[in-house]
Amino acid sequence: xxxxxxxxxxxxxxxxxxxxxxxxxxxxxxxxxxxxxxxxxxxxxxxxxxxxxxxxxxxxxxxxxxxxxxxxxxxxxxxxxxxxxxxxxxxxxxxxxxxxxxxxxxxxxxxxxxxxxxxxxxxxxxxxxxxxxxxxxxxxxxxxxxxxxxxxxxxxxxxxxxxxxxxxxxxxxxxxxxxxxxxxxxxxxxxxxxxxxxxxxxxxxxxxxxxxxxxxxxxxxxxxxxxxxxxxxxxxxxxxxxxxxxxxxxxxxxxxxxxxxxxxxxxxxxxxxxxxx
Amino acid sequence: xxxxxxxxxxxxxxxxxxxxxxxxxxxxxxxxxxxxxxxxxxxxxxxxxxxxxxxxxxxxxxxxxxxxxxxxxxxxxxxxxxxxxxxxxxxxxxxxxxxxxxxxxxxxxxxxxxxxxxxxxxxxxxxxxxxxxxxxxxxxxxxxxxxxxxxxxxxxxxxxxxxxxxxxxxxxxx
Numbered sequence: 001x002x003x004x005x006x007x008x009x010x011x012x013x014x015x016x017x018x019x020x021x022x023x024x025x026x027x028x029x030x031x032x033x034x035x036x037x038x039x040x041x042x043x044x045x046x047x048x049x050x051x052x053x054x055x056x057x058x059x060x061x062x063x064x065x066x067x068x069x070x071x072x073x074x075x076x077x078x079x080x081x082x083x084x085x086x087x088x089x090x091x092x093x094x095x096x097x098x099x100x101x102x103x104x105x106x107x108x109x110x111x112x113x114x115x116x117x118x119x120x121x122x123x124x125x126x127x128x129x130x131x132x133x134x135x136x137x138x139x140x141x142x143x144x145x146x147x148x149x150x151x152x153x154x155x156x157x158x159x160x161x162x163x164x165x166x167x168x169x170x171x172x173x174x175x176x177x178x179x180x181x182x183x184x185x186x187x188x189x190x191x192x193x194x195x196x197x198x199x200x201x202x203x204x205x206x207x208x209x210x211x212x213x214x215x216x217x218x219x220x221x222x223x224x225x226x227x228x229x230x231x232x233x234x235x236x237x238x239x240x241x242x243x244x245x246x247x248x249x250x251x252x253x254x255x256x257x258x259x260x261x262x263x264x265x266x267x268x269x270x271x272x273x274x275x276x277x
Numbered sequence: 278x279x280x281x282x283x284x285x286x287x288x289x290x291x292x293x294x295x296x297x298x299x300x301x302x303x304x305x306x307x308x309x310x311x312x313x314x315x316x317x318x319x320x321x322x323x324x325x326x327x328x329x330x331x332x333x334x335x336x337x338x339x340x341x342x343x344x345x346x347x348x349x350x351x352x353x354x355x356x357x358x359x360x361x362x363x364x365x366x367x368x369x370x371x372x373x374x375x376x377x378x379x380x381x382x383x384x385x386x387x388x389x390x391x392x393x394x395x396x397x398x399x400x401x402x403x404x405x406x407x408x409x410x411x412x413x414x415x416x417x418x419x420x421x422x423x424x425x426x427x428x429x430x431x432x433x434x435x436x437x438x439x440x441x442x443x444x445x446x447x448x449x450x451x
Contacts (some may be wrong), residue, residue: 013305023373025313034369180368181361206372215370245446 009044012037017067028179028205029058032126033065036095042190049130050093053082055107058133059099059126059205076107079114079123086119087260093193100127104140104160115169118197120257124189125162126179128214129206136210162202164239167232167251172197174235174251179205180218184247191249197257204245217245224248285405292399292408293344296415300337303365303388310372318372370400375441378433386426393419408412410414
């Protein structure tokens with residue numbers, strides 16, 4: 001996180017744009033938008049010092065709904081864009097928004113390497129276990145037996161485990177939040193932004209249109225029963241054996257974030273020489 | 278003695294700041310609900326939520342006037358509510374794009390009942406007498422709101438069992 005400026009703190013509403021979200025009424029993403037703006041306000045940041053980068057999908061609409069700089073990019077490619085931005089402008093606070101399809105399928109490979117590179121980004125993935133924007137196809141986190149018109153009898157495929165994969169790949173901060181608790185979610189996002197390096201926040205965010213049964217998540221989420229650990233092996237064991245509804249910070253590492261070399265490493269003229277025909 | 282008096286006064290200020298925050302959160306949430314339903318062309322319910330938002334804004338304004346605060350006081354941090362959000366704030370997942378005024382009023386009723394329970398609990402607790410007295414007054418106000426919403430509910434049509442059936446549903450399989 002970058003040092004806040006010495007201007008008067010802003011309210012959450014100052015981080016919202018004039019564009020009205022078009023998500024389905026009841027969608028968890030409204031709550032995540034609210035949590036992001038509250039987190040940025042609580043961190044006493046300014047919209048002009050924050051960039052929100054996204055890929056494609058319902059969740060990836062978020063940059064347009066904030067008053068920060070935004071980049072609504074290519075499907076699954078939010079992390080490379082954000083990595084480049086942070087390397088070029090380390091003074092900015094960079095948030096990356098994605099969903100379980102965009103982030104774990106199309107952008108799955110970028111996810112692994114973003115964790116490994118440990119650039120100081122906050123990656124917020126709104127996971128609803130379905131491709132909502134394209135009308136309800138199973139995603140990497142869909143349960144194998146979830147039967148729908150588009151996947152009769154279910155896919156039979158094992159779910160992707162994003163938190164443990166993030167941990168194994170080197171993410172420096174791993175947390176799970178729930179959109180049904182926007183203030184709790186805001187506090188977790190704020191903590192993720194404060195933590196140096198690649199911070200990953202998986203937000204359980206129900207899709208009330210294609211997975212209406214997820215409205216019941218609010219009955220089963222619960223605070224993580226133990227304090228966050230800095231031991232990746234212990235964190236991995238906990239995450240692999242939890243029920244997927246533990247909410248809170250699950251791992252806080254101390255790996256040094258990636259930092260681009262200060263200044264130019266080569267003169268532009270020298271680089272151009274290599275391309276001369 | 279002086280310290281005790283100052284503490285009681287500070288607790289009263291904190292209580293009123295929370296009451297104000299509660300009304301403000303409800304105002305903002307109902308306004309967000311109105312926007313969401315406007316976007317989905319459910320104008321009737323959008324209008325109702327806008328009205329509820331205006332009512333909550335009036336309550337917030339009244340607290341400001343009563344306390345003589347020139348502007349918004351230094352509020353308890355937004356994420357300090359014991360239950361996640363303020364007791365009068367409806368959760369985001371309460372909505373359905375085909376919902377009717379009846380459903381919106383049911384949401385409002387639940388929020389008012391929660392607010393009433395919140396103030397009743399403080400009134401029955403061990404807070405300073407001035408705080409408890411204010412809580413008694415606010416619980417009575419919320420009880421009146423409950424009564425008004427129950428009356429309002431009687432005047433709107435009851436939804437049929439198939440109210441959420443969409444003849445042109447989003448779940449298409451082509």
